[in-house]
Amino acid sequence: xxxxxxxxxxxxxxxxxxxxxxxxxxxxxxxxxxxxxxxxxxxxxxxxxxxxxxxxxxxxxxxxxxxxxxxxxxxxxxxxxxxxxxxxxxxxxxxxxxxxxxxxxxxxxxxxxxxxxxxxxxxxxxxxxxxxxxxxxxxxxxxxxxxxxxxxxxxxxxxxxxxxxxxxxxxxxxxxxxxxxxxxxxxxxxxxxxxxxxxxxxxxxxxxxxxxxxxxxxxxxxxxxxxxxxxxxxxxxxxxxxxxxxxxxxxxxxxxxxxxxxxxxxxxxxxxxxxxxxxxxxxxxxxxxxxxx
Numbered sequence: 001x002x003x004x005x006x007x008x009x010x011x012x013x014x015x016x017x018x019x020x021x022x023x024x025x026x027x028x029x030x031x032x033x034x035x036x037x038x039x040x041x042x043x044x045x046x047x048x049x050x051x052x053x054x055x056x057x058x059x060x061x062x063x064x065x066x067x068x069x070x071x072x073x074x075x076x077x078x079x080x081x082x083x084x085x086x087x088x089x090x091x092x093x094x095x096x097x098x099x100x101x102x103x104x105x106x107x108x109x110x111x112x113x114x115x116x117x118x119x120x121x122x123x124x125x126x127x128x129x130x131x132x133x134x135x136x137x138x139x140x141x142x143x144x145x146x147x148x149x150x151x152x153x154x155x156x157x158x159x160x161x162x163x164x165x166x167x168x169x170x171x172x173x174x175x176x177x178x179x180x181x182x183x184x185x186x187x188x189x190x191x192x193x194x195x196x197x198x199x200x201x202x203x204x205x206x207x208x209x210x211x212x213x214x215x216x217x218x219x220x221x222x223x224x225x226x227x228x229x230x231x232x233x234x235x236x237x238x239x240x241x242x243x244x245x246x247x248x249x250x251x252x253x254x255x256x257x258x259x260x261x262x263x264x265x266x267x268x269x270x271x272x273x274x275x276x277x278x279x280x281x282x283x284x285x286x287x288x289x290x291x292x293x
Contacts, residue, residue, distance in 0.1 A: 008050040067130050179209065252286050268287055271284050
């Protein structure tokens with residue numbers, strides 16, 4: 001109910017909503033399936049009851065316990081789209097659900113799911129984690145249809161890094177190498193897609209689990225992508241609070257072709273500053289507005 005209210009009130013029934021950490025329908029009590037259909041139906045129903053649109057859902061079920069998060073929870077990222085304003089483009093995936101092999105044009109698709117950056121690499125101490133979700137869509141603008149490539153991410157968590165003010169100084173960020181590898185896969189995917197169709201506007205969002213000044217985000221925030229979080233006033237530029245340290249972990253980036261059409265980027269502070277019992281999440285949402293004439 002709180003998430004639904006946030007979608008309708010605080011982020012103004014956005015045309016497209018990127019969700020992270022959606023569990024399969026029975027939480028952590030694994031029942032032999034990984035479907036989140038019931039979870040998402042309850043959320044979409046609640047949003048509609050709260051006065052929002054009837055969102056269309058696009059996601060891909062993970063392999064059991066292969067995408068990180070709570071054991072047996074089978075979390076994944078999800079796109080919600082208001083079909084009156086943005087239409088998903090559906091193209092069947094192959095059984096492997098890869099983005100660059102048998103069916104590079106699948107939509108929705110998971111980005112490089114078999115790469116060690118996402119699938120894990122025991123030799124390097126990398127765990128399997130959430131797979132980024134790419135979706136082709138068409139924005140229904142007054143002047144016509146605008147092609148978009150929407151990518152929703154939840155990169156490797158910082159669990160395992162040394163604390164900023166802990167006993168190890170300078171702190172070692174053990175998980176940064178894997179996030180950098182994930183970013184390289186993301187960039188390669190986007191570059192392949194733009195090489196085939198340069199007119200597509202790319203919007204990349206999500207919980208990157210990384211600060212804007214660290215190497216993974218610096219690598220991601222370079223052509224053909226442009227990071228937008230610097231447009232948020234410094235005093236508002238945080239989405240998460242860890243042990244009293246407000247920090248920016250959630251980001252929005254767009255391709256160069258969309259930069260001039262960005263009208264606003266804002267962090268909606270409704271969770272990070274709230275007491276645990278009064279919030280819907282531990283992260284704040286980021287709201288992007290684009291002018292599509």
